[in-house]
Amino acid sequence: MDKDLLEPSAITFQVEDRLQATLLNLPDSETIALISSNQQLTYRELNQQANQLAHYLQALGVKPETLVGIYMNRSVDLIVGILAILKVGAAYVPLDPGYPRERLSFILEDTRAQIVITHSSLISELPTNLTHVICVDTSWEVLAQQNTENPENLPLPENLAYVMYTSGSTAKPKGVAMSHGSIAHYIKSLNQTLKIQASDTYLHTASFSFSSSVRQLMLPLTQGSKIVLASKEQTQNPLSLLELIEQQQVTVFDTVQSVWRYVLKQLKELEPASAQALVPSSLRKVIFSGGLLPCLLYQEVRQLLGTEVNIFNVYGQTETIGTSVFPIPATFDKRDGYVPVGHPLAHVQVLVLDEELQPVAADQKGELCIISPGLARGYFNLAELTAKRFIDYSLPDRTLVRLYRSGDVARFLSDGMIELLGRTDYQVKIREMRVELEEIEAVLEQHPLVRQAVVTAIDDANDGKRLVAYIVTNQSDSQQVELNHVLREFLKTKLPEYMLPSVILKLEKLPLTPNGKIDRKALPTNLELVQQDLAVGYLPPRNDVERELAEIWQKVLGVPQVGIQDDFFELGGNSFTAVSIFGQIESKFGKQLPLGSLFERSTIESLAEVIQETTSQLETNNNPGSSTKQIVKIQEGDPGKTPLFLVHALGMSVLYYRDFARYLGSDRPVYAIQPLEVEDQSTVDNLEALASLYIKEIQTIQPQGPYLLGGHSFGGKVAFEIAQQLQQQGQDIAFLALFDTYGPNAMIRLPLHKRILIHLNNLYSQGPMYLIERLGSWYGWIGGLAKTEYERWTFSKAQKQSESMSFEILKRGIEDFHSDLQNRYTYRPYSGDIHLFRCTEHETLNYYGVELDKEKLGWDKVATGGLTIYDALGKHLTMFDEPYVKPLAENVKSCLDRIRKSASLPEKGNLLK
Template sequence: MRSSPPGSASRSRVRCSKTQLSWWRERLDPNAILELPADRPRPTALSPHGARQTVMLPPALTQTLKSLGQREGKTLFVTLLAAFEVLLHRYTGQEDLVVGTPIAGRGRSELEGMIGLFINTLALRTSLSGRPSFRELMGRVHQTTVDAFAHQELPFERLVDALKPERRLSHSPLFQVMFILQNAPMPPLQAPGLVMEFQQPETGTTKFDLTLIATELPEGLRLVAEYSTDLFEPETITRLLAHYQTLLSGIAANPEQPISALPILPEPERHTLLADWNGAPTSYPRDACLHQLIEAQVARTPEAVALTYEDQSLTYAELDARANQLAWHLRSLGVGPESRVGLCLERSLEMVISLLATLKAGGAYVPLDPAYPQERLGWMLEDASPTVLLVQERLLSRLPSQSARVVCVDSGWADISSQPRHVPPALAGANSLAYIIFTSGSTGRPKGAMNEHHPVVNRLLWMQDEYKLGAQDVVLQKTPFSFDVSVWEFFWPLMQGARLVLAKPGGHQDPDYLARLISQERVTTLHFVPSMLKVFLEEPELERCASLKRVVCSGEALPVELQDQCLQRLPWAELHNLYGPTEAAVDVTYYACKVRESLRSVPIGRAVANTQIRILDGQLQPVPVGVPGELYIGGVQVGRGYRARPDLTAERFIPDAFSSTQGARMYRTGDVARWLPDGNIEYVGRADFQVKIRGFRIELGEIETLLAQHPSVRQVAVVAREDRPGDKRLVAYLVAAPEQTPAAAELRSFLQTRLPEHMVPSAFVVLEKLPLSPNGKLERRALPAPDLGGQSAGQPFEAPRTEVEQLIAGIWKEVLQVERVGLDDPFFALGGNSLLALQVHRRLKTALGTGLALTQLFQYPTVRTLADRLSKQEGTQDSAQTGRARAEARRAFTRRVSGGRGRTDSQDGDDSDV
């Protein structure tokens, strides 16, 4: 017999190893992550702490599953693994899954009798794309398993070392979930008078996020879930095992079903989600209109003060009479049911009179914010096609040309006052249109969301049942009326005999003014978007706001830290977190915040009366408790749709398959949420490219569409970044046209003529090309963070020199968190926005000890222009003594921002900024 050449066996093993490694390289993504929905935030370093839960499947179900595998020529391992992957897919929405499994490592007959540990680990990657049936998925899993077993000889440790995945202490490499089937027969161990049974020990540890261990026993199939206690509560794993058992029963009954249609919810849980946890059925009037409920209150308290604006007030009777006169005038101009009336007004008595008069006339109001660019107002007027346009004379120049009849409600009141003062006969009904509020649209134009009287009445009557507003209450109206929160601010207090106080135009952005107004008018109820609440809570002497009884938050996610801060700084006031899109009648869920509550985020709560919340997967199936899905709104408060946009209405307002009401629809919000075990809802994020910034809903596609129209822009992508916690801002990335590099100031100016301030990006980043993924899609995560300190709009850097310039620059650096600020760097080009301007305003007032209007920060947006303005202002207002005090305050502030050195870097002769 010829012997092999020396070393040939070793070389053969090396070649085999290289071949196997090459095969695994082609099939595994070293950085793929399976993120199961967890109960706790994933720690930066996952501990080995774990626990186990066990469930026993009935023998009949086990036998049915084995028979299914035999008919298909597949093993029980393949059947159970395929079902487990369906469950993981339904939990995560991921279609590309990697699950680990151990293998005995005795693939050769000569190894069977050897003593030793030969176990290896395989990473099984399966695609669940294309909506396969379960039978088809079994085939995919079978092929994956056969191929992996044929390449089992490469040790898992070598595979990890070769693929070099990004090492994280928070995740195990290559896979995070394992599946094990133990089906080797183990005869019982017996001794005289003693029968022994194998039991899996409870070690209190785990190696992975989740391991499912299936063991064949004579009495059926035992399932053991071993899980990380860093991530999961025991109740979550109990539900997971119940979902897996329900799924296996559905597979046994019909393996031909698409995996997306297989049942995973036990019937009791399904009933809880679709019925028990929805808004309570409540018998509110179904034939009432908004203005009729206010008219009823007028009859009850005609002489009570209804409305206050600065030094002006109107009683309920006076407000009603003036609104009646304007309503009769609107009727004479052709306004009736379904007529739209445009309102281009600043906050004032005339605004409230006009809103109420429009409804009394039978029409629907359309708010037109006079701060919007003319082009945007033009689009809104074109879509709304109002019959009449109500305006204050001073705002006429801001309106684009249009065909509606214009009525000046201030200078033209002499004509209006000749109309009758009694209530005009009702024309509109509960199903008539009440208002159209425009929101951002992905096509480059805003879209008008329509709501009828009945849904809004339901919302306001629920609010009264929940919060019990009384005649002694005072509600502050400060939200721009182009934002749907203003609907309850205006109408709820007037329905209940409370007093409505109007903030001055622009006052909603000035926390010092708001605190003084709350104190002066004894305000009990007001609303904040969370970003503005954060600024307000930084205001000193909030004790003067002791009249506050309830603070309502909505418009964007409420951080836990901000909730806690509010409850600490305003301990005498309730804090409520509400949620709802413009396409519904204001808010649809509510949550009462609690002190020292252990939460990962503040819930948006439960559905309001007569409203249903569905959280569904991509196939419109309810998701289990704890699993994220898209939030849909059903019931009374669903809006009518979008004005003049039937295609978009059909896309977003879809038939409600879960409702017993004929023709019921539900609104697809695009928000991702999940049910918490107590029935509250946790907001997770967005499913699309829509974002919320400072309470405003923004379609990134609208900004991209408009920016792409600039002649110097070839490609563009806009994202919302939060590079610093709590500082979310819009950033535009663009590829310039050949031989053109547009300046940030030019692009900003271009957008400011078309978009409101909150939709103009803080930064513009020019790239040679946009980063793309292998399939050609934009790789948003690869977009670089903007260099805000370098956004000088093309101006050469010039360091601040005077004391006032250094003071302003130092404050800007602190607030904007940029490296340097030059004399001619525009505040907004450095990443500023209206909320950051509020912080600058407060600090400048403190440092200067002088009056400073917030609008001056917008009028004088550079250090140079603002310093010049402040110096001239001081020169005309200060006495010598006051001037010396302010100079000392400036020097103290300068010492603080320069690190206590007593002088700035530029005073040392350095050209760097303060």
């Protein structure tokens, strides 16, 4: 081993290099610091807003070592909140809104955090025993009165900066406590290699519950760079990230390898010209993090981006923030195995030790151990575990140091670089997120049906890993399929989504070694065999159509084998994968099927029947209670209950209503009205005609009222018109729900003098950059308009020539059709009750010269019969996603229950149930 690796010298920085010297006093500059959706802040604005919140926190008694929870979605306010907490020397505790409530409650109880910074739309999810909840979106009048100057008495390096919870080996997560000084050491060392500059635009994609978010926030801020904060929706769609990179001219893309896997996979499915158009042209640095980087994946990314882009592989643990970095040379040509993680950072010492904690010989493997002033304090409230992983260690010169045992198996290569080889325990990375398998096992064994549980990680078809749970039950007659569903629903209440097993397999007994321990090596690790055992009556494809469909499903869903009776949704399918599948079906078979058909045709077997049927056979399927041409049954429900009809949003499928229907209760029949097919659009020339057509289809299922109606966005406008026409027929509308639907007076264009004032203020505060950005915005608008017109021309040409249209062009045609209908729609007063479920998180619009009626969304003047408004979590496009959809459905269910109890008894047969 290199002797220098054992030398303790030159591994610390002076106190004046601490974080607060470069970060907590942000520059008084008009340079853009942060962009999130349509919001942006200069460094001056970011610093002043953080200072105001910091002074408010100090007034509440927050001081060094105080723990403050921060419970917000990705937004400008989230960044302001983190900086404010750090400015007063306190520590932030990130609380992810996507986590189950039980996990959030545990974190708050464990840290005893009594103050939480949040948004008003999320407050209902928090415990009621908190001392103080600060809703920054509704408290800015108070905050604006606070001092904008930097707080005095900067925090010391040893003060706690954050407590971040990661997977633990028990049924509970464990909190890693990190100091201000640890962050400072890491950021300074890392940039000696990465060399981020003030001219860079850095894309932030990491969850704020993971330590990589610290790098993606602090590194660009300390260098005066611009941060582009990707939304949650963008982080879940790799192609959206590519579009964002090009739109914002991002120069630094820091993300996990799984994102690149999906980027490459999706680009391969596009036409070469379309794929090339998405390849970012502005990137100069790409940073990989989160785990073992396959050499083959690196080579594919290098080939895509070219040799001019600098690519780095960074490595570290939550307990160290970061350990090493490898600037991968363009000449790196290894294709097998994994990319090394490079040399230790300047402030880090790395040792490779054997089981006796003695250094191993050069090129031999052992446990990677780390000595650094940047180590965490330890695990919060877990002294025994801290003492086990953070130990006192004597170097050869008898210097006593603090050492962290990482649990990673590694070795030093001949050039001194570190190569990772595996783990000493049962910790794995799922989509580059750390998972302790023992935590999942412990949670499973809390369920009364489970006697024993073992969880493993199996390689999947996409070069990643998926979790498989093996259980022994307390009931020998429990059915596999039912058991799988029950346990998954139980786990959802306790674990984050990325920790949920893909498969839960029942075994008669767990295999044991001769000394009585569980033999993990004897568990079935072939995912194909596991899935075959899981499937009840597994049937392979029987003909060419089923075989080709199975291949499409396997490729898109990332599973090695699909039986013809396997359910699309049970395999993890969603609206995004459905679009890809149906696009490939259209390409392969020339059949353009509505996405909503998956509700009743969710297996290979049933979907193949649709493809093999003739068009006339499909159109004559008018059996009562089954799908008409536009209506699909989402949920069977109780035949004695009144069904709920939900209308599609603009150009969208109705698949995203599935979870909403499930949370309403299995007894409620739910139907969705899917978009009109392209060939039928010529029969409808206005929104009133579209509503009339949908009414005819609704009445094939429910001939008489009372009716329950709802729609999201554009669908709410159609539902509104359906209710109008049904009332004219003399029908009773018991419930009309508009889900974040903008009414006729929602958008109010500001007077000319106010618009001019806005532009002048922006020009004054942002300088010439504002003019440049507005010109760029107008240029992008013109380019977008030209692209739209080209797509419309292509769509029209394909229609006239009866050519097969790509799924994207088809989608554009449907969106344009809906936009045209709503733009020409004339609203009339409605005498019934309207239930408006309004998202409280809306984009800032006055930047563009209009104001949004955020309170009533413009419905007050037409809702003559009554308007009841409910706050909904999430944003316009995410309100039907987890975790927001469950409270939304519960709110609607409560409305329906109140209506049922208060309704007078109508004629027999029409009783609302």
